[in-house]
Amino acid sequence: MSEHAQSGDPNGTLPRHYLKPCLLLLLAEGPSHGYELLEQVRRMGIKGAEPGGLYRYLRAMEKEEMVSSWWEPSQAGPARRTYVLTEHGRGGLHDSVQSLRDVREILVSLLDRFDTLPTRAASGSRP
Amino acid sequence: MTSSAPKSDALRALYWRSEILRVVYWLYGEGLSDVVDVGLIRRYLGVDAHEDLATFLDHLVDEGSLVRDGDWYALSARGRAKGEVELATAFSDLVHPVLGEGNEECWCHMSAAEAEACADPRARRPPAQSAPATRAHETVSDDASGKAHR
Secondary structure, eight states: OOHHHHTTOTTOOSOTTTHHHHHHHHHHHOOEEHHHHHHHHHHTTOTTOOHHHHHHHHHHHHHTTSEEEEEEOOSSSOOEEEEEEOHHHHHHHHHHHHHHHHHHHHHHHHHHHHHTSOOHHHHHTOO | OGGGSOSSHHHHHHHHHHHHHHHHHHHHHTTSOSEEOHHHHHHHHTOOTTSOHHHHHHHHHHTTSEEEETTEEEEOHHHHHHHHHHHHHHTTTTOOOOOOTTSTTOGGGTOHHHHHHHHHHHHHSOGGGOOOTTHHHHHHHHHHTSGGGO
Protein backbone atom coordinates (compact mmCIF):
# COMPACT_ATOMS: atom_id res chain seq x y z
CA MET A 1 0.00 0.00 0.00
CA SER A 2 1.36 3.42 -0.88
CA GLU A 3 2.16 6.05 1.69
CA HIS A 4 -0.57 8.29 0.30
CA ALA A 5 -3.16 5.55 0.49
CA GLN A 6 -2.13 4.80 4.05
CA SER A 7 -2.46 8.48 4.89
CA GLY A 8 -6.00 8.47 3.55
CA ASP A 9 -5.10 10.73 0.67
CA PRO A 10 -5.65 8.59 -2.42
CA ASN A 11 -5.02 11.53 -4.78
CA GLY A 12 -1.58 12.13 -3.34
CA THR A 13 -2.10 15.87 -3.09
CA LEU A 14 -0.98 16.15 0.52
CA PRO A 15 2.66 15.94 1.64
CA ARG A 16 3.99 12.48 2.48
CA HIS A 17 3.61 11.54 6.12
CA TYR A 18 1.06 14.35 6.53
CA LEU A 19 -0.90 12.23 8.98
CA LYS A 20 1.97 12.30 11.44
CA PRO A 21 2.15 16.10 12.02
CA CYS A 22 -1.65 16.17 12.10
CA LEU A 23 -1.74 13.62 14.91
CA LEU A 24 1.14 15.26 16.78
CA LEU A 25 -0.55 18.66 16.55
CA LEU A 26 -3.88 17.33 17.73
CA LEU A 27 -2.23 15.64 20.69
CA ALA A 28 -0.24 18.80 21.45
CA GLU A 29 -3.62 20.49 21.85
CA GLY A 30 -4.62 17.89 24.42
CA PRO A 31 -5.08 14.17 25.16
CA SER A 32 -7.48 12.40 22.86
CA HIS A 33 -9.02 9.09 21.85
CA GLY A 34 -8.88 7.23 18.57
CA TYR A 35 -12.31 8.17 17.31
CA GLU A 36 -11.83 11.89 17.97
CA LEU A 37 -8.45 11.78 16.27
CA LEU A 38 -9.99 10.10 13.25
CA GLU A 39 -12.70 12.75 12.99
CA GLN A 40 -10.20 15.58 13.42
CA VAL A 41 -7.69 14.38 10.82
CA ARG A 42 -10.54 14.03 8.33
CA ARG A 43 -11.42 17.67 9.03
CA MET A 44 -7.76 18.56 8.47
CA GLY A 45 -7.96 17.37 4.87
CA ILE A 46 -7.28 13.65 5.09
CA LYS A 47 -10.78 12.76 3.91
CA GLY A 48 -10.06 9.09 3.38
CA ALA A 49 -8.42 8.46 6.76
CA GLU A 50 -9.44 5.00 7.91
CA PRO A 51 -9.22 3.49 11.41
CA GLY A 52 -6.72 0.78 10.48
CA GLY A 53 -4.17 3.28 9.22
CA LEU A 54 -4.71 5.48 12.25
CA TYR A 55 -4.24 2.50 14.55
CA ARG A 56 -0.95 1.50 12.92
CA TYR A 57 0.31 5.10 12.93
CA LEU A 58 -0.48 5.51 16.62
CA ARG A 59 1.22 2.21 17.43
CA ALA A 60 4.29 3.22 15.41
CA MET A 61 4.46 6.62 17.12
CA GLU A 62 4.10 4.91 20.46
CA LYS A 63 7.05 2.65 19.65
CA GLU A 64 9.03 5.74 18.70
CA GLU A 65 8.03 7.16 22.10
CA MET A 66 6.40 10.20 20.53
CA VAL A 67 3.07 9.21 22.02
CA SER A 68 2.09 7.34 25.13
CA SER A 69 -1.28 5.79 25.85
CA TRP A 70 -3.29 3.84 28.35
CA TRP A 71 -6.69 2.23 28.71
CA GLU A 72 -9.12 4.51 30.46
CA PRO A 73 -12.00 2.66 32.14
CA SER A 74 -15.38 4.30 31.77
CA GLN A 75 -18.44 4.13 34.00
CA ALA A 76 -20.79 4.60 31.06
CA GLY A 77 -19.19 2.45 28.38
CA PRO A 78 -16.20 0.40 27.35
CA ALA A 79 -12.63 1.35 28.13
CA ARG A 80 -11.00 3.65 25.59
CA ARG A 81 -7.39 4.20 24.73
CA THR A 82 -6.22 7.69 25.72
CA TYR A 83 -3.28 9.13 23.80
CA VAL A 84 -0.98 11.93 24.95
CA LEU A 85 2.03 13.60 23.40
CA THR A 86 5.45 12.99 24.98
CA GLU A 87 8.30 15.48 25.08
CA HIS A 88 9.94 13.50 22.29
CA GLY A 89 6.71 13.84 20.31
CA ARG A 90 6.68 17.59 20.90
CA GLY A 91 10.17 17.75 19.39
CA GLY A 92 8.95 15.65 16.47
CA LEU A 93 6.06 18.05 15.94
CA HIS A 94 8.45 21.02 15.74
CA ASP A 95 10.62 19.15 13.23
CA SER A 96 7.59 18.23 11.14
CA VAL A 97 6.26 21.78 11.18
CA GLN A 98 9.64 23.11 10.09
CA SER A 99 9.60 20.68 7.15
CA LEU A 100 6.12 21.86 6.23
CA ARG A 101 7.28 25.48 6.39
CA ASP A 102 10.08 24.60 3.96
CA VAL A 103 7.55 22.96 1.63
CA ARG A 104 5.33 26.02 1.91
CA GLU A 105 8.16 28.28 0.74
CA ILE A 106 8.73 26.08 -2.29
CA LEU A 107 5.03 26.05 -3.10
CA VAL A 108 4.72 29.82 -2.68
CA SER A 109 7.65 30.28 -5.02
CA LEU A 110 5.99 28.09 -7.63
CA LEU A 111 2.66 29.89 -7.26
CA ASP A 112 4.32 33.30 -7.53
CA ARG A 113 6.01 32.26 -10.77
CA PHE A 114 2.71 30.94 -12.06
CA ASP A 115 1.05 34.25 -11.32
CA THR A 116 3.59 36.06 -13.51
CA LEU A 117 2.57 34.01 -16.56
CA PRO A 118 0.46 35.75 -19.19
CA THR A 119 -3.21 35.09 -18.74
CA ARG A 120 -4.73 32.35 -20.87
CA ALA A 121 -6.63 34.94 -22.97
CA ALA A 122 -3.46 36.91 -23.61
CA SER A 123 -1.45 33.81 -24.55
CA GLY A 124 -4.28 32.73 -26.86
CA SER A 125 -4.03 35.98 -28.78
CA ARG A 126 -0.46 35.26 -29.87
CA PRO A 127 -0.01 34.36 -33.55
CA MET B 1 4.76 -5.98 12.70
CA THR B 2 5.23 -9.70 12.34
CA SER B 3 8.97 -9.35 12.86
CA SER B 4 8.23 -7.88 16.29
CA ALA B 5 6.70 -11.14 17.46
CA PRO B 6 8.80 -13.45 19.62
CA LYS B 7 10.01 -16.71 18.14
CA SER B 8 9.15 -19.31 20.78
CA ASP B 9 5.66 -20.77 20.65
CA ALA B 10 4.71 -19.91 24.23
CA LEU B 11 5.61 -16.24 23.99
CA ARG B 12 4.19 -15.97 20.46
CA ALA B 13 0.83 -17.13 21.78
CA LEU B 14 0.92 -14.49 24.54
CA TYR B 15 2.13 -11.83 22.14
CA TRP B 16 -0.63 -12.39 19.57
CA ARG B 17 -3.25 -12.79 22.29
CA SER B 18 -2.34 -9.33 23.54
CA GLU B 19 -2.08 -7.75 20.09
CA ILE B 20 -5.43 -9.14 18.96
CA LEU B 21 -7.25 -8.27 22.17
CA ARG B 22 -5.82 -4.78 21.99
CA VAL B 23 -7.20 -4.21 18.50
CA VAL B 24 -10.59 -5.70 19.34
CA TYR B 25 -10.86 -3.58 22.49
CA TRP B 26 -9.71 -0.50 20.63
CA LEU B 27 -12.40 -0.91 17.96
CA TYR B 28 -15.03 -1.69 20.55
CA GLY B 29 -14.03 1.15 22.88
CA GLU B 30 -14.04 3.69 20.06
CA GLY B 31 -17.42 2.46 18.85
CA LEU B 32 -15.99 1.62 15.44
CA SER B 33 -16.85 -2.07 15.32
CA ASP B 34 -18.12 -4.85 17.53
CA VAL B 35 -16.88 -7.67 15.31
CA VAL B 36 -13.63 -8.51 13.57
CA ASP B 37 -12.44 -11.12 11.13
CA VAL B 38 -8.96 -12.37 10.32
CA GLY B 39 -8.56 -9.97 7.39
CA LEU B 40 -9.41 -6.94 9.49
CA ILE B 41 -6.98 -7.95 12.25
CA ARG B 42 -4.32 -8.53 9.62
CA ARG B 43 -4.84 -5.04 8.15
CA TYR B 44 -4.83 -3.32 11.51
CA LEU B 45 -1.69 -5.03 12.68
CA GLY B 46 0.08 -4.97 9.32
CA VAL B 47 0.63 -8.71 9.65
CA ASP B 48 2.16 -10.87 6.90
CA ALA B 49 -0.15 -13.43 5.33
CA HIS B 50 1.89 -16.37 6.59
CA GLU B 51 1.10 -15.58 10.23
CA ASP B 52 -1.69 -17.93 11.32
CA LEU B 53 -3.88 -15.42 13.12
CA ALA B 54 -6.97 -17.63 12.90
CA THR B 55 -5.36 -20.04 15.35
CA PHE B 56 -4.71 -17.26 17.85
CA LEU B 57 -8.27 -15.96 17.43
CA ASP B 58 -9.58 -19.44 18.12
CA HIS B 59 -7.44 -19.63 21.25
CA LEU B 60 -9.23 -16.50 22.45
CA VAL B 61 -12.56 -18.20 21.72
CA ASP B 62 -11.45 -21.26 23.68
CA GLU B 63 -10.51 -19.17 26.71
CA GLY B 64 -13.85 -17.34 26.56
CA SER B 65 -12.64 -13.86 25.65
CA LEU B 66 -14.17 -13.91 22.15
CA VAL B 67 -17.22 -15.55 20.64
CA ARG B 68 -17.20 -16.76 17.06
CA ASP B 69 -19.98 -16.56 14.49
CA GLY B 70 -18.73 -17.98 11.21
CA ASP B 71 -15.78 -15.88 10.11
CA TRP B 72 -16.56 -13.12 12.60
CA TYR B 73 -15.35 -12.74 16.16
CA ALA B 74 -16.72 -10.49 18.91
CA LEU B 75 -15.85 -9.82 22.51
CA SER B 76 -17.78 -12.05 24.86
CA ALA B 77 -19.50 -10.59 27.91
CA ARG B 78 -16.77 -12.16 30.00
CA GLY B 79 -14.11 -10.76 27.73
CA ARG B 80 -15.58 -7.26 27.96
CA ALA B 81 -15.94 -7.42 31.72
CA LYS B 82 -12.54 -8.85 32.52
CA GLY B 83 -10.28 -7.79 29.78
CA GLU B 84 -10.51 -4.07 29.42
CA VAL B 85 -8.47 -3.10 32.44
CA GLU B 86 -6.52 -6.34 32.84
CA LEU B 87 -5.10 -5.93 29.36
CA ALA B 88 -3.41 -2.69 30.31
CA THR B 89 -1.24 -4.30 32.94
CA ALA B 90 -1.08 -8.05 32.47
CA PHE B 91 0.97 -8.01 29.28
CA SER B 92 2.62 -4.63 29.36
CA ASP B 93 6.02 -6.17 30.09
CA LEU B 94 5.64 -8.84 27.45
CA VAL B 95 4.51 -6.78 24.52
CA HIS B 96 7.51 -5.07 23.07
CA PRO B 97 9.49 -5.48 19.86
CA VAL B 98 12.39 -7.83 19.30
CA LEU B 99 15.42 -5.60 19.18
CA GLY B 100 18.12 -8.20 19.02
CA GLU B 101 20.84 -9.81 21.04
CA GLY B 102 22.99 -7.29 22.83
CA ASN B 103 20.02 -5.05 23.33
CA GLU B 104 18.52 -5.20 26.79
CA GLU B 105 14.99 -5.31 25.35
CA CYS B 106 15.52 -8.49 23.34
CA TRP B 107 13.02 -11.25 24.07
CA CYS B 108 15.90 -13.67 24.64
CA HIS B 109 16.62 -11.96 27.95
CA MET B 110 13.08 -12.64 29.10
CA SER B 111 12.70 -16.37 28.61
CA ALA B 112 14.82 -19.50 28.34
CA ALA B 113 12.63 -20.78 25.52
CA GLU B 114 13.03 -17.51 23.67
CA ALA B 115 16.78 -17.51 24.17
CA GLU B 116 16.89 -21.01 22.69
CA ALA B 117 14.72 -19.99 19.75
CA CYS B 118 16.81 -16.87 19.28
CA ALA B 119 20.08 -18.82 19.22
CA ASP B 120 18.86 -21.72 17.09
CA PRO B 121 19.06 -20.05 13.63
CA ARG B 122 22.61 -18.88 14.37
CA ALA B 123 23.65 -22.38 15.48
CA ARG B 124 22.35 -23.84 12.21
CA ARG B 125 23.92 -21.21 9.96
CA PRO B 126 26.72 -22.65 7.74
CA PRO B 127 30.14 -21.30 8.75
CA ALA B 128 30.83 -20.00 5.24
CA GLN B 129 27.82 -17.70 5.47
CA SER B 130 28.45 -16.61 9.00
CA ALA B 131 28.38 -12.90 9.45
CA PRO B 132 29.68 -11.02 12.46
CA ALA B 133 27.70 -11.87 15.57
CA THR B 134 25.66 -8.72 15.55
CA ARG B 135 24.74 -8.91 11.88
CA ALA B 136 21.60 -11.04 12.06
CA HIS B 137 20.23 -9.00 14.87
CA GLU B 138 20.96 -5.75 13.10
CA THR B 139 18.59 -6.96 10.40
CA VAL B 140 15.98 -7.89 12.97
CA SER B 141 16.40 -4.51 14.56
CA ASP B 142 15.75 -2.77 11.24
CA ASP B 143 12.58 -4.79 10.79
CA ALA B 144 11.48 -4.07 14.32
CA SER B 145 11.48 -0.36 13.61
CA GLY B 146 8.29 -0.97 11.66
CA LYS B 147 9.52 1.06 8.69
CA ALA B 148 9.26 -1.86 6.32
CA HIS B 149 5.62 -2.41 7.15
CA ARG B 150 4.23 1.04 6.59
